[in-house]
Amino acid sequence: MSEPKLRWAIVGTGHIARKFASDLRWSKTGTLAAVGSRRAERAKEFAAAMGGVEITGDETATVLERRDIDAVYVATPNPDHAKSAIAALQAGKPVLIEKPAAVSAAEAQVIHEAAKDANLLAMEAMWILFTPGIVRLREMLREGRIGAVRSFTASLSYGRPHIAGDKLFDPASGGVLRDLGVYPVALAQNLLGSPDEVSGLTSRLDNGSIRQASLSLRFGEAMASIACGFEAEGPNTATIAATRGYVSTKGSLLCPPALAFKSKSPPAPYTPAEEKPVAPLHKPSRLPWFSNARKIASAYREKLIMTSFQGSGLQYQADHFAAYLRRGAAQSPIHPLAATAAVLQTIETVSGR
Ligand SMILES: NC(=O)c1ccc[n+]([C@@H]2O[C@H](COP(=O)([O-])OP(=O)(O)OC[C@H]3O[C@@H](n4cnc5c(N)ncnc54)[C@H](OP(=O)(O)O)[C@@H]3O)[C@@H](O)[C@H]2O)c1
Structure with missing residues (x-):
């Protein structure tokens, strides 16, 4: 008999809450049951807009008290994450927290302590680590398909106009490192472990918020070069080069539809050298263009691995969360809260706080 679906409640009714609600329809393990808001009216509107799915909306505190809710997804602005996550844990609910789960490494540690006190699973919604393309990429590195990793290169940038007062540009909780940089840094640290060295450059707006950054990380013999920005539309890909080959995301590193390998x-x-036979001199080819064409073709002999996904891909993290919740795990083995804190620590080293 199949297990009953995990009943999710979302806290917050903004942009990412809607996307998560929409993607949950593709989840194998979960279903949306409720949405919580600072204003019950807004939550009711959200619930009514979810055609075809039975959900109810109410004030967040009321939703957290419900016994038929199995897990909570926090989709509020960054400075509110810790407060909402701890409220969910204290109400006895395991919690999935939008990225960055906290505004600092220290705050991530506070959430971790609250999860330990409640003996409940808590995880940052670092969804890219669970998308089919990134799962396949991680497997390929584990299997040693390209040898030992020596270089990780990734960029994530979108042309986004600066709007005064927008939370993205709040120097205390926002900036490009917390909004976009967290993704490639989390991916690099997920694949390569804890960095031995971190350095970086930043460019700031007049209010002190970081609008562009480049980071250099060293993991033993592997180096990572990461760029993120709010002002340029980038290719937003990642390439991992190793002693025998490379693997690159085709399309966005967040949820790649294919990998080139x-x-x-x-x-x-x-x-x-003394045992090697002396190589004969090459005869000049009568068709030099043909032998060169073969060399050129071999340079492009990349394999393409399709890694199709459904929706926008936010449901895969929810399925991972459900699997480990059912096993009674205190932390995700792929993205524990200690990893969240380590990513924020890297960001703080570069941003200077
Ligand atoms: N995974 C991704 O790809 C992705 C993409 C975008 C954003 N995010 C993350 O998701 C989080 C939310 O971003 P968003 O773009 O969805 O923001 P948003 O559109 O502004 O929505 C945030 C929601 O949180 C609720 N809220 C609770 N306390 C609030 C407060 N003090 N101020 C304002 N709103 C408050 C509001 O809902 P009520 O009014 O109903 O309470 C609001 O609609 C951020 O942490 C962001 O980094 C992730």
């Missing part, structure tokens, strides 16, 4: 065969066993 190229790998050399393992090197031939080493033969000392």
Whole structure:
């Protein structure tokens, strides 16, 4: 018999709340049951707009008290995440918290303590780590398909006009590192572990908020180069280069529809120079254009791995969360709160707070 679906409540009725609600329709394990707002009226409007799904809307505190809610997704602005997440945990609900789960590494630690006190699962909604393309990429690195990683390159930037008063440009809780930089940094640290060294450059608006940043991270012998910005439309891809080949996201690194992959065969066993036969001189080819064309074609012999997904891909994190909640896990093995704090620590090293 199939298990009953996990009944989710969303806190917040904004942009990402709507996208999550829409993507939950693709979830194998969860269903949306309720939405909470600062104003019951707004939550009722949200619920009414969710055609085809039975959900109710109410004030957040009322929703958190409901016994038929199994898990809570916090989709409020960054400075409110800790407060809403801790309220959910204290009401006995496991919680999935929008990124960045906290505005600082220290605040992430406070949420972690609250989760331990409540003995409940809490996880940052770092959805990219659970999209099919990124799951496949992580498997390929684990299987050693391209050898030992030496370089990670990623960028995430969108041309977004600066609007005075917009929370994205609030120097205390926003800025491009917390809004966009968290994704490639989380991906690099998820694939490569804890960085040994972190440095970076930032460009700021007059109010002190970071609008563009570049980061350099060293993980043993691997180096990561990450860029993020609010002013340019970037390719928003990631490439991991290793001793035998590379793998790149085709399309956005957030939820790539395909991966490009190229790998050399393992090197031939080493033969000392004195034992090698003397190579004959090449005869000049009668068709030089043909041999060059073959070389050019081989340079493009990348394999394309399709990694299709449904909706916009936010449901995969919800399915991962449900799987570990059912196992009684205190933390996600892929993205524990300690990893959230470590990403914020990297960001703080670069942003200077
Ligand atoms: N995963 C992604 O791809 C992605 C994309 C965009 C944003 N995000 C993250 O999602 C979070 C929300 O972003 P958003 O773009 O959805 O924001 P938004 O459109 O402004 O929505 C935030 C919602 O939170 C509620 N809220 C609670 N306390 C609030 C407060 N003090 N001030 C304002 N609103 C408050 C509001 O709903 P009520 O009025 O009903 O209470 C509001 O609609 C952010 O942390 C952001 O980083 C993630």
